[in-house]
Amino acid sequence: MKDSIFHTPDLLTPAYVYDQASIVTALDKLVKLKEKTACLPLYSIKSANMTGLLEVIKPYVSGFSCSSLFEAQLAAEVLDEGQTIHITTPGYRDDEWDSIIQLCDFVTLNSTNQWQRVAKKIDADSSCGIRLNPELSFVSDDRYDPCRPDSKLGMTFEQLAVANSKQELNWESIEGVHIHNNCESTQYQELKQSVEKVMSGLSEFNPEIKWVNLGGGYLLNDKTDLTPLEDTIKWLQEEFNVDVYIEPGKAITGGAGYLVSTVIDLIESKNKTIAVLDTTINHLPEVFEYQYQPKIMDTSDKGKYEYRLVGCSCLSGDLYGDYSFKKPLEMGSRIIFENVGAYMQVKSNMFNGINLPASYLLQNNSFKLLKQYSYDSFRSRL
Numbered sequence: 109m110k111d112s113i114f115h116t117p118d119l120l121t122p123a124y125v126y127d128q129a130s131i132v133t134a135l136d137k138l139v140k141l142k143e144k145t146a147c148l149p150l151y152s153i154k155s156a157n158m159t160g161l162l163e164v165i166k167p168y169v170s171g172f173s174c175s176s177l178f179e180a181q182l183a184a185e186v187l188d189e190g191q192t193i194h195i196t197t198p199g200y201r202d203d204e205w206d207s208i209i210q211l212c213d214f215v216t217l218n219s220t221n222q223w224q225r226v227a228k229k230i231d232a233d234s235s236c237g238i239r240l241n242p243e244l245s246f247v248s249d250d251r252y253d254p255c256r257p258d259s260k261l262g263m264t265f266e267q268l269a270v271a272n273s274k275q276e277l278n279w280e281s282i283e284g285v286h287i288h289n290n291c292e293s294t295q296y297q298e299l300k301q302s303v304e305k306v307m308s309g310l311s312e313f314n315p316e317i318k319w320v321n322l323g324g325g326y327l328l329n330d331k332t333d334l335t336p337l338e339d340t341i342k343w344l345q346e347e348f349n350v351d352v353y354i355e356p357g358k359a360i361t362g363g364a365g366y367l368v369s370t371v372i373d374l375i376e377s378k379n380k381t382i383a384v385l386d387t388t389i390n391h392l393p394e395v396f397e398y399q400y401q402p403k404i405m406d407t408s409d410k411g412k413y414e415y416r417l418v419g420c421s422c423l424s425g426d427l428y429g430d431y432s433f434k435k436p437l438e439m440g441s442r443i444i445f446e447n448v449g450a451y452m453q454v455k456s457n458m459f460n461g462i463n464l465p466a467s468y469l470l471q472n473n474s475f476k477l478l479k480q481y482s483y484d485s486f487r488s489r490l
């Protein structure tokens with residue numbers, strides 16, 4: 109992507125920009141996988157959920173996967189007849205069950221307690237599954253690892269065995285199995301290993317399952333070898349006669365997303381020149397949460413002009429880091445953050461009363477405004 113496209117005055121900053129061509133390239137990979145293996149691809153709407161974006165993704169997937177009642181309501185609004193809504197969360201609430209069952213075609217339970225309370229309520233229109241925790245950790249940072257010690261995410265085989273021995277589980281109500289135990293991996297070998305472990309552990313209980321959901325947590329870049337994924341899908345279909353779902357999020361939206369901002373002040377300090385942007389880490393919350401330095405277009409280790417880039421909120425730690433540019437920055441220069449399409453827009457907030465970025469879809473070199481916020485958006489939450 110050339111940076112010049114982001115310099116048009118048509119684009120109000122700060123702005124999230126989703127490049128439709130990149131999204132479609134990622135979705136084409138899913139479509140090819142579907143053609144090759146007959147798996148059923150879903151999109152995990154938690155990663156980015158602007159309705160204009162969901163409309164772009166919708167034609168390529170069998171449905172959406174959700175994490176809450178509100179996401180399920182949004183999915184129901186956007187999807188067409190025949191597309192399916194899937195949900196899993198550790199956070200089901202008693203007062204939301206009726207709506208969730210009414211909206212969702214596939215409901216995955218997370219614990220013995222949920223299973224006992226809810227499985228019997230699921231009607232013939234919904235299929236009930238159980239999330240299993242394969243206890244295989246591939247992520248070194250516990251904050252991203254669904255299999256961290258004492259994880260809340262999915263039942264372990266030990267928990268299953270205990271509940272089963274107490275006759276707390278009604279296996280007849282369970283038609284599916286869900287796993288999700290990775291993050292930003294390109295190693296589908298790890299998925300294969302997890303699935304084999306889960307299916308072998310499950311055989312002890314002999315359930316009659318109709319579907320397996322392989323979760324998300326994997327990327328689909330050009331270097332990704334999909335063979336272990338294809339093999340796993342075919343193995344599940346042939347050995348167990350099940351439908352196989354996958355539900356990527358970041359693989360679709362991550363690389364397609366940019367945050368475009370403008371330099372609104374330059375401060376000469378003792379050791380640095382500080383460039384203040386019209387954005388803030390409120391708009392890139394994962395940068396602050398996980399303290400990493402985001403990638404910015406047109407920066408280079410060899411650049412002559414060094415700046416500390418900071419956000420415009422009151423927080424002194426609202427900064428992105430030190431970057432070198434080939435040309436000096438000026439008031440009004442545009443700074444373009446790359447690879448921020450996933451888990452940024454959905455987590456953004458209005459701390460300090462700073463407005464949210466507008467969102468745009470980049471289609472055939474022109475920007476289509478998806479959403480813009482105003483004082484009313486700020487005020488209506490108070």
Ligand SMILES: Cc1ncc(COP(=O)(O)O)c(C=O)c1O
Binds near residue numbers: 173357450
């Ligand atoms: C159950 C489940 N499915 C799918 C996803 C999507 O993961 P990703 O965006 O990494 O593909 C997540 C992410 O947290 C998840 O928890």
